[in-house]
Amino acid sequence: MAKTIYVNQIPITVEHRRVKNINLYIKPPEGSVLITAPRSISMKRIIKFAEEKAEWIARKRKEVQERSLQRELKPPEPKITEEQITHLEEKLKEYICKWEPRMGVHAAQWTFRKMKTRWGSCTVDTAKIRINTRLAVYPDECLEYIVVHELCHLIEPSHNKRFHACMDKFLPDWRQRKERLRS
Numbered sequence: 001m002a003k004t005i006y007v008n009q010i011p012i013t014v015e016h017r018r019v020k021n022i023n024l025y026i027k028p029p030e031g032s033v034l035i036t037a038p039r040s041i042s043m044k045r046i047i048k049f050a051e052e053k054a055e056w057i058a059r060k061r062k063e064v065q066e067r068s069l070q071r072e073l074k075p076p077e078p079k080i081t082e083e084q085i086t087h088l089e090e091k092l093k094e095y096i097c098k099w100e101p102r103m104g105v106h107a108a109q110w111t112f113r114k115m116k117t118r119w120g121s122c123t124v125d126t127a128k129i130r131i132n133t134r135l136a137v138y139p140d141e142c143l144e145y146i147v148v149h150e151l152c153h154l155i156e157p158s159h160n161k162r163f164h165a166c167m168d169k170f171l172p173d174w175r176q177r178k179e180r181l182r183s
Contacts, residue, residue: 003043007050010057014046022049024057029068031061077134084136088112091140092131095147103170105154119181120146122153138181145177 012033025034108127156163
């Protein structure tokens with residue numbers, strides 16, 4: 001049976017469970033606080049534990065609440081039209097024809113994929129490159145940066161000094177283009 005205690009006016013739900021240790025959770029989106037504890041631990045000991053963690057709880061609750069608020073305020077992903085995808089495909093072909101011969105590499109396959117955390121990816125062993133469809137709403141120079149970036153991985157798989165030297169050689173303004181993607 002759950003009980004509620006208060007530490008610095010923060011409500012904390014306490015549940016006795018079949019667990020070995022006292023556990024503390026801060027749950028999104030509101031930052032609700034849960035403590036689970038073994039059945040053998042007294043409420044007095046749980047309250048003492050919560051009071052010892054009071055500063056940490058307040059700090060983490062605030063972080064969770066701020067992250068949740070940022071997600072809510074983030075504008076929705078723009079809808080990508082067929083026209084934009086067609087333009088993206090045409091520009092990709094143009095950049096492949098431009099960069100593969102210059103760089104002396106060849107990708108076996110290029111595909112588009114909707115990705116959440118990457119602009120592109122390269123499987124070096126198979127020379128397959130994937131491009132994020134969201135690039136359709138960015139300037140063409142950003143797509144060109146990703147094409148060169150992924151082709152550089154066929155020369156150097158890691159993001160090491162050799163890779164950065166490759167990027168500098170073929171696309172000297174790559175850092176500005178990368179920054180444009182972030183803004």
